[in-house]
Amino acid sequence: MGAYPFILVSPSTRGLSLALTRHYLCTTKLPVYATFRNGSIKSVSENILSSLPDVDASRLKLLPLDLTREDSISAAAQQLSDTLPKDQDSYLQTGFFAGGVLHPERQPADLDASAIQQTFQINVIAQLLMIKHFSRFLPSARMADLEGGMAKWVHVSARVGSISDNKRGGWYSYRASKAALNQVVKTFDLQLQMKKAPAMCVGVHPGTVKTELSRDFWGGVGKDKLFEPEYAAERLAGVVRELYKYDHPV
Numbered sequence: 525m526g527a528y529p530f531i532l533v534s535p536s537t538r539g540l541s542l543a544l545t546r547h548y549l550c551t552t553k554l555p556v557y558a559t560f561r562n563g564s565i566k567s568v569s570e571n572i573l574s575s576l577p578d579v580d581a582s583r584l585k586l587l588p589l590d591l592t593r594e595d596s597i598s599a600a601a602q603q604l605s606d607t608l609p610k611d612q613d614s615y616l617q618t619g620f621f622a623g624g625v626l627h628p629e630r631q632p633a634d635l636d637a638s639a640i641q642q643t644f645q646i647n648v649i650a651q652l653l654m655i656k657h658f659s660r661f662l663p664s665a666r667m668a669d670l671e672g673g674m675a676k677w678v679h680v681s682a683r684v685g686s687i688s689d690n691k692r693g694g695w696y697s698y699r700a701s702k703a704a705l706n707q708v709v710k711t712f713d714l715q716l717q718m719k720k721a722p723a724m725c726v727g728v729h730p731g732t733v734k735t736e737l738s739r740d741f742w743g744g745v746g747k748d749k750l751f752e753p754e755y756a757a758e759r760l761a762g763v764v765r766e767l768y769k770y771d772h773p774v
Contacts, residue, residue, distance in 0.1 A: 527671070528609050529617035532661075534559040534589060534654065537568055540680065540730060541622045543757035545572055549579045551761070554617065557604055559589035591623045591650035594657075601657040615663040615675060618764060621654050622680040623647070629696045640697045647701035648708065651679055655712055662716070662723045674722045676764050677712070681705050681727035728763060730756045 536545040536558030545558045549572075560568045565586050573581055587603055590596035608614040625646045627639040655677075663675050684695055685702025706727055713725040 526612045527667075528555075528612040528614040529670075529675075530555040530557060530585075530608075530614065532557045532559075532604075532616055532619040532658070534587075534619075534621055535591070535623055536560060536586075537563070537571065540753045540756055540760075541620070542572065543753035544620050544622065544761065545584075546576060547754070547757045547761050548618070549573075549576055549583060553583075555583050555585055557585045557587055559587045559600060561588070561590050591646055591654075594653050597650070597653050597657050601660075604658075604661065613663075613667060614661070615667060615670075616658070616661040616677070617670075618676045618678070619658070619661075620678050620680065620760075620764075621651055623650055624680065624682075626695070626698045628694070628698070630694045632696070635696060643697040643701050644704070647698070648704045651705055651708055655708070659712070662721060665720045665722070668722050670722050674724050674767070676767055677716075677723060677725040678760075678764055679705055679709050679725070679727050680760075681709070681729055683729045724767065726764070726767065728760055730760055 587600040589600035709727040
């Protein structure tokens with residue numbers, strides 16, 4: 525039975541996520557499954573492929589998915605399962621989970637219950653539910669000798685999620701949610717090790733990327749520290765690609 529590795533990017537329609545989707549379409553020959561919340565499959569596909577005239581459009585597989593609803597996450601996972609070939613060993617080679625929201629609270633008076641709930645829903649709870657419903661696509665222990673090394677499950681975290689590195693305060697819910705996400709990453713990675721799966725879970729920090737999420741802070745970031753999404757995507761993908769060199773000890 526042959527292997528059928530694929531890539532998953534969720535979400536995939538804006539900023540860093542869009543750049544990651546395009547990067548993998550341009551630099552690999554693998555199917556790229558990409559999730560989207562709004563719009564039609566046709567419009568989303570046209571947007572992603574608009575600057576990629578030489579890419580085989582059939583490699584892009586779109587999955588509707590709303591990170592605020594578990595039934596939507598579950599349905600997207602089932603749709604993915606239904607589209608995979610049944611006569612091959614299908615597995616997720618690289619998954620990027622980049623959903624995130626930021627409400628900048630500079631002082632306690634800025635804290636708002638609904639904003640805090642949204643922050644944790646997208647930055648933490650949705651990430652846990654993606655693990656719940658999509659981790660079944662990671663390779664099992666019987667698929668130990670994968671071409672290209674271990675499979676990678678990647679969450680986009682943030683440096684401000686570090687407790688020891690917090691020197692300035694502020695951003696209460698965003699910092700707390702990313703710290704929680706870092707714990708999720710560590711816990712899931714340990715689970716993969718215990719199962720002896722040829723896969724790892726990691727968190728990555730892209731720096732300050734020039735997206736809508738960080739727009740309010742562009743002015744306070746040096747030009748050499750404010751990265752275009754395409755540059756950040758290329759660098760992140762490069763880091764993740766090299767992770768197989770540091771496989772988990774058995």
